[in-house]
Amino acid sequence: MKFSYRFSNLLGAVYRQGNLNFSKDGNTVISPVGNRVSVFDLKNNTSETLPLSTTKNITCVGLSPDGNLAIVVDEDGAALLVSLITRAILHHFHFHKPVSSIRFSPDGRKFIVTKENVALMYHAPGKQREFNAFVLDKSYYGPYDETTCIDWTDDSKCFAVGSKDMSTWVFGAERWANLIYYSLGGHKDLIVGCFFEKDSLDLYTVSQDGTLCVWESDTEPEGLVLKKSSDKPKPQRQREEEEDDEEEERIEGQEGEVIRGKAEAPKEKEVKNVRYKQRSKHFFNKEGDFNNLTAAAYHKPTHILVTGFASGIFHLHELPEFNLIHSLSISDQRIASVSINCSGDWIGFGCSGMGQLLVWEWQSESYVFKQQGHFNNMASLAYSPDGQYIVTGGDDGKVKVWNTNSGLCFVTFTEHTSSITNVTFTSSGFVIVSASLDGTVRAFDLHRYRNFRTFTSPRPAQFSSLAVDVSGELVSAGAQDSFEVFLWSMQTGRLLEILGGHEGPVSCLCFSPVQSILASASWDRTVRLWDMLDSWQVKETLPLTSDGLSVTYRPDGQELAVATLNGEISFWDPHTATQTGSVAGRHDLQMGRKETDKVTAKQSAKGKSFTSLCYSADGESILAGGQSKFVCIYNVKEQMLMKKFEISCNLSFDAMEEFLDRRKMTEFGSLALVDDGAGDGDSVNISLPGVRKGDMSSRHFKPEIRVSSLRFSPTGRSWSATTTEGLLVYSLDGSLVFDPYDLDMDVTPASIHKQLRLQEWTSAIVLAFRLNEKAFKQEVLETVPHDQIRVVCGSLPDIYVEKLLGFVAACLEKSGHLQFYMTWAQSLLMLHGQKLKNRSGAILPTLQALQKSIQRHFDNMSKLCDFNMYNIRYAVALSKQRGMKRAAEDDVKEEEEEDEEELSEEMSEASVEDAEMIL
Structure with a gap:
């Protein structure tokens, strides 16, 4: 692997x-x-x-x-x-x-x-x-306080800078004789945004208290005049003053001209200086005293100003008349950032409180894009059987389903009222089951997006673990307060049995993939195997050296892995109840030192352990993660560490560095332990042992990096981890790895091309797969004529059938030659189906990758066909309607012609009668 x-x-x-x-x-x-x-x-x-x-x-x-x-x-x-x-x-x-x-x-x-x-x-x-x-x-x-915002003129000649000192400064990008700097006041709060008008020096400034000032300039951008450089030598005193002014910048090792804004505007005798005057002042409608204006953006071509507020409301105004175009509340959280695209149709909003990103089309009043992450930490994840979707559960009580191809969430279930502890898919892939601390286990339907089953216990219990059997009929959940395991029927929703016997909280449950046996790990230092077919009795009890935290079966059901509190991973044979090996992973769980820790990182790491385990698709490796920033992959057979992944290098999290920063140490200890509050005499709240998250209301809250759940994808091409940062996906990058198979001196690109010229398709495929370069494999496969595919598949050696099938599955995911690669897959499966069936355990990831690719193409094609079908129906109905209209018009024309003929006949008869009377 x-x-x-x-x-x-x-x-x-x-x-x-x-x-x-x-x-x-x-x-x-x-x-x-x-x-x-x-x-x-x-x-x-x-x-x-x-x-x-x-x-x-x-x-x-x-x-x-x-x-x-x-x-x-x-x-x-x-x-x-x-x-x-x-x-x-x-x-x-x-x-x-x-x-x-x-x-x-x-x-x-x-x-x-x-x-x-x-x-x-x-x-x-x-x-x-x-x-x-x-x-x-x-x-x-120029400003006397921190700067907040910048805007440029369209010709890049000047720029404006807003500040927290309630002033806005206009600077010249070049040494203009009539504009070096200009200060604008008029506000009573910090400046949120400053915007130049299109092709003008006119300026709009917006402050936090909801005030808009319109500033008009008496000079056009073409009226700016470059300052003439004086060749006259400067006095010694003036040179010394300028050197003192530039000393700060030179310390940083940079060189540049320093321009300082002074109280009085510069006086030029030859050129009239640029002047601003306040044209008008407007106030936004405020719903309360705390409804601050937090973000603003201006679209110059359409003269539209967008302002976001702390209450989640945003306004659209047309400037400079300040006409209200649109007003809407998109969230109940503070809008932190606003942006407008180049056409002015789409407005992007970012809300940092809830982690929301919204793109709003204001003309049609509809969402173009609407995504929100989990408000708090993620607790668990699970892959669908085909690898198309990932479901996550978080501490905010929400269950979200993500598409692995697009990376976006397409449905959110909010029925739970407390933290989610575990989520899983059933074997069909269309039902999601989640356990929560609110005392319920819920099943969600991915066809109708609804909660169709709710499982509860006779007495209220907080469910901390969850498992569903292979058939999808049995749902089990472990309680962390009553030490019991509950079993329900998916079909009827009834409670079938309560399994008692554990003497501590049940930390993890796992069903065997091949038998109806449930494994439960507990803090009582045992793993119990329950037989679902024999009256739910305990089949075996596996003794552990420490508290059991996680348990998982190998994909073939022939091995069991258990993570314990002492940092070890032990491997067991579930049939004989004997331990086959163990891995001491405590030294691999490197952990940084927290700011409030009074022990070193090395001592702190002795109390860390793995909390999540997952076997790879082929069962040769195991993925482990826990209270650390590292994820480890171990080889099960050799019982050794193969690779460590550092999932984050973000120092904004706590416990990232091994040693504390000496600059943060004072004579009283770490700066994090010293109270710098309001001086009320209260001591700093130090987190208690076992407290994971910290006090969210504290002034200095730094979350701690950890891995709460890990899963390999069914295809084996990627794995995911729910961490403090979010859901991280790691995948194989095959193009950067040269991994030949059975390489020999005669396996060269020239020999492959020679076999292609001779039309020896089978030998060319074998040589390409021995060289194992993706480009050559794709070239050889796409050179084979369509009518020769079945013949080539029949003459292929058995050892290359699996390799070719895996490559076809990978190509099918991205290639546009759908029928061509589908023919390859069909021929391989039809001709070698029995041989592949005998090695079903090893070939399973490849088949799941093939199923994922075919399912994605099927979904896309079905949407396209449905769309075309409705288009064709519309065209047929429209043609029928036009045909009926033409037929009606023809009938009307015929009637009119008949009436004209009758009228002409009557007139001719009348004229004959008139002539006879005259005669």
Whole structure:
């Protein structure tokens, strides 16, 4: 089994904090999620997480005008220059202080970074090949407090900076003679947004108290005049003053011109300076005193201002008349970020409180995109039998189902009223069962999206574990307070039996994949095997060395793995009730030191253990995770560690570093233990032993990184873990691994091409699979004529049948040659079905991968066929309607012609009679 698993995607979290950005075409939203960046394609309805991460949570993202580059900055000011085309990190940089906002100029030549009360203008990277991609051009000083927002004019000549000191500063990007800096007041609260009008120096400023000021400039952008450079030597005193002013920037190792805003505007005798006057002032309708304006965005071509409030309400106004176009409440949480796409049709909203990301089309008043992660930690996950879906349960009491192909949630069940402890799929793949601390076990139907069964116990119990048998008929749940295991019937919903005997909380349940036997692990240091066919009696009792935390069966049902509190994983033969081996994993569970810990990380790791186990699809390896940032893969036969995965490097979580930072140590101990509160004399609340989550209401809350659940996908190509960060998916990247099979001197690309020229299809396929290069395998398969596929499959050696079937399953997932690869799969299964059946355990992951690919194509084709069918029906009905209309028109024409003929005959007869009378 290969172990080249790489980070693939992040599910379960769509937005945490920071600013949202739309791509250049307006069809993609770029959202910061923790210390990663997710890209949501609104046109194709898919999501992707970039393979990069910062050391702390991301606070702001700046996107270049051409959409090729992005600058990502975290809480400490560490920046990454990222290519959105290759998804690669191009450059690392550190601003040394937290950055509040970052914005590229419209022409893409410069970008502004604001930190503390200074605005720094850099040359945009990529225009010239330089060793340092971040070259400082100018430093602008003016605000007396932290800066909050930036906006550029359309011609990139000037930019505005809003500040917490209630002022807005307008700076010139060049040395303009009539505009170096200009300060605007007029507000009574911090500035949330400042926006220039299109092709103008007119400015709009919005403050937190819901006030909009419209500023009118007396100069057009074409009226800005460059300042003439004076060649006159400066006095010695003036040079010394300027050197003192620039000393701070030189300390950072950067060079750049320093521009300071002073109390009085600069006086130029030759050119008239730019002046602003307040044209009007408007106030937003507030529902309460605490309904602060929290986010704002302005679309210049359509003159639409979008404002978001702390109550979840947003307004659309047309400026400068301040006409209300639209007002709606999209959430009950604070809107943290607002963004508008290039066409002005779609508005993106980010709510950090609930982790929501919404894209609203205001003209049709409909959602384009609506996603929300779990409000709190994820507790459990499970794959569907075909690997198409992942179901997760969280501490917020919600059950969410995610599509593994798109990475998006398509249904959320909210019937539970307390934390979810476990979720699972039945063998059919259309029923989800979840256990919760609210005392219920619920079954959900994926066809009608409803809760169709609710299982309860005679006495209220908190269910901490769950298992469903292979047939899907028996549902079992273990209670953590009554030490009992409850059994229900899925068909009738009735309680069948209560299994008693454990002397401690039941921590985990697992049904055998091949027999009707239930294994239950408990804190009483035993694993009990219950026979479901023999009056639910205890078949065997396996003694453990410590409290049992997790138990799982191997896919063939011939082995049992148990994780215990002392950090060990023991392997048992369920038929003979004997232990076959064990793995001491305590040393592999490296854990960092918490800020409030008074013992070292090495001592703290002695109390850690694995809490989740999962066998690989072939049963050769086992995946283990727990109270650590590491996930371990062990070889069961050799009982040794094969690989460790570090699931997070985010220092915003607690217990990430092995040693405490010396800068956080004081004479009284760690800074986290020293009370820096309001001075009321109360001591700091230190978390008690066993408390996992901490106090959410405390001023300094840092969640601790941990793995709550792990699962291999049925196809074996990927595995997922529910962590504090979200649902992490790791998958195999086959293109980067060269893994030949039975390689010889004559196995070369030239020999493969020679066999193809000779039309020796079977030998060409064998050589390609021995070389094991994906490109050659695909080339050989697609060269074989369609009518020769069955002949080639019949003459293929048995050892290459499984390899070819696995490759066909992988190609079928992405290739557009649907019928061609379906013919390969059908021929292999029909001609070698009996041989494959004898090795069903080993071939099962391949068959499940094939089923997943076929099922996805079937879903897509059925949707397309249904759509075409309705289109054809509509066209037929329309043609019939037109035919009937034409027939009616023809009838009317015939009647009119008959009437005309009768009328002409009558007139001719009347004219004959008149002539006779005259005569």
